[in-house]
Amino acid sequence: MVVLRVIFRQFDRATLIAFACIVVILLIGALAEPAFLSSDYLLQQLHVAAFLGVSATGVMLVILLGHIDLSIPWTIAVGGMMATGAAGILGPELGVVLAIPFGILCGAAIGAINGLGVAYLRAPAMIFTLGMNAVAQGLMVYHTGGFAPQDRATPFMRELTVGHLVPGLPNPLLIWIVLGGATMFMLNRTTLGRQIYAIGNQERAVFLSGVDTRRVIMICFVISGACAAATGVLLAGWANRSYQAMGDPYLLPTIAAIILGGTNVLGGRGKYTGTVAGVILITILQSMLSVVQPQRYFAQLGLDIPADTFRQVVFGLVIVAMLLLYGRQKALR
């Protein structure tokens, strides 16, 4: 009974709506193409969703605090490019072994600078992290411009994204499940989790309750940077190489997934299960739009839109529409 209650508490209204939306989208897709309901397709979607899931995990913590991390795109790129380039930087032997920790460490360093700026220098997170995004971009351009860097993924990185440690379960999905489980435990059962939610609700009260709020903010930004870099490592393994703009398509989906999952943009409220639902929802939506190719119907009407443009517009519109549907703040009275 207690276990049931604990599980039940993880599903708030927004989470349930998000899961319902997933089912609706799948059914609509199945009308056009019955293969959408096959277990192969669904597993493949979860595999792809894991990349977004890992980056959303870190950003969610920052949003729960009432801050935001806009340095995601280029932190992802830093993670991927530093992991693949580690051999060139650390030497061929060490670089291969330490490729993944090095990539994640670089992301965590960006997160640490973000945390330093937001928590200790009290800079607004929105502009500070955006600035760090530009700094990371500049550094990566410098990294590729000065000499020809190694951009191939190491065999282990490759294995990490395409292999199956547990039969039938792609490795990235396994990583996301472990990371997500740990995050849920942290948010629900630890003092750090309590403090994260509390800071999002009323930072002054938390400080006056004898909590080192700056340390908590710092920790969350470091986790956010590390998670983004981990996404970059996985993506580099997936594509077998790293490249400059590899993180660019991830900013909107990451934040949208968190908000669609019911996390309050102003902080203090939100369940990790909601973020899981939001991530899956966004991944399936993107996949549907590229497979079903709805723009063909418009082409029949004489309206010729390039597939890419159409996908972008519809994706943006659907996210905005879903936010209007249920993501709005309750009117304050």
Add this chain to the structure above:
Amino acid sequence: MSGITKHYGGVRALENVHFEANRGTIHALLGENGAGKSTLIKVLSGVVQPDSGTIELDGQAVEFANPTEANDAGIACIFQELSLLPDLTVADNIGITRPPKRFGLIDYRAQRRLAEEALARVGGEGIHPSTTVRELSLSRRQMVEIAKALARNPKILILDEATSALTAADVEKVFVMLHKLREEGMAIIYISHRMHEIAELADVCTVYRNGQKVETFKAGTKSDNAIVEMMIGREYESVFPPKTDKKLEAAPALKVRGFSWQNELDGIDLDIRPGEIVGLGGLDGQGQRQLLLGLFGTLIGATGSVEIDGKPVKLSSPKRAKSDEIGMALIPEDRKNEGLMLPMTVRENLSFASIEQISRAGVVNLKAEEAAIDEMIDLLKIRSDGIDGPVGALSGGNQQKVVIGKWLMTRPRIILLNDPTRGIDVGTKQEIYQLLQRLASEGAAILFYSTDYDELIGCCDRVLVMYGGTIVRTLAGDQLTETNLVSAALNLPAGTDETALAARAREVAT
């Protein structure tokens, strides 16, 4: 207004209240916080809608869906909290709800004239219409606020503790203005906690208690004591529990020497022994709050030495102050912003300060947490029907109990309280007084700032009166009287007579 009823959630704010205000009279509303005065005013000015009941204006039934409609009907309200926009000019603020227009644009010249007229009417000719509000002092701002209300030519003017920020000289001016408006036939509704203001100003008084009307009577027909008893519904003396007679020979739990901070605290020395309740008195804003915050480690650059149980310590942060070694707790004054996370549950709030004590390696022991919370809810008699709901849904008194409970769960040895009874009902106040005595008898050292002199006299073993950032006098035993408190607060020698006090009060205020 007749038969007005309003509930907030399960809490009754007003029950079947009738109220009449006549043209050309000043009607004073009296009652404790939470008695329903403010709710009545909010209903009248359209801020909230009543659950039932009707409002008639000049014999015609009206309904206000929002404050703008009430405004248009001729009801102007001045609240205690200012509604001015600090970065706009005085004239902009006065004209903000209905600026004079020309060709669809704001006519600045007409707006300025309007502002000048309105300011002249309240006796604020000295305020220039094109200064920004931010540059004005608090009492000047309050004058602008009143001018803003008058610029709409209301039929009914409501002042909800509008004079609490004014200096004595400005209060005089406002009173002259209110008398003039009364002659002009305006109906004025006046809420204030200052009894002498009401005696000077009001024609008719109505007392409220617990959302119901107690009595309406002509001003001057009842004594102050009779009115206070009507407000609280029992004799006032019985509010405070008896002070326990204790021998205080133990070494001080908290010993502070030469505590200074910027220009606001200057060389504070104090000793508090275990079991002692020490009060901080004085006029508002003489450094009492800074002293409490400073002791709790929130003021950067505070100097002086602090000893806990004879051992020198450095108070560098609230985290440090809370640690086992020091064992300090601060009940902050602003419970909504500094004490509680309003949207979080009562349980989460209660255990928040002591969460480290019931965790191992950062993982919360849920069973121990629940047991500790239940114990605290019993001790404080917190209404138990909402403990899994947000703390923001509780009444002010219960919220304050949660703030206190949150800190008691850390088992503090030194408890600092910053005006803990502000804005809560007498019943809860009494429970808090009893709790303080009990904590003291269990050996806690308590430092207690209050703006309420009766509270200091009724609760404290000793009162340190502050003036200009220093402690000017310590009162204890028989010396602890209201006259002495007031004279010390104004930094006058003991035994000053009443007329000298009044003169000095005026001097300090201006």
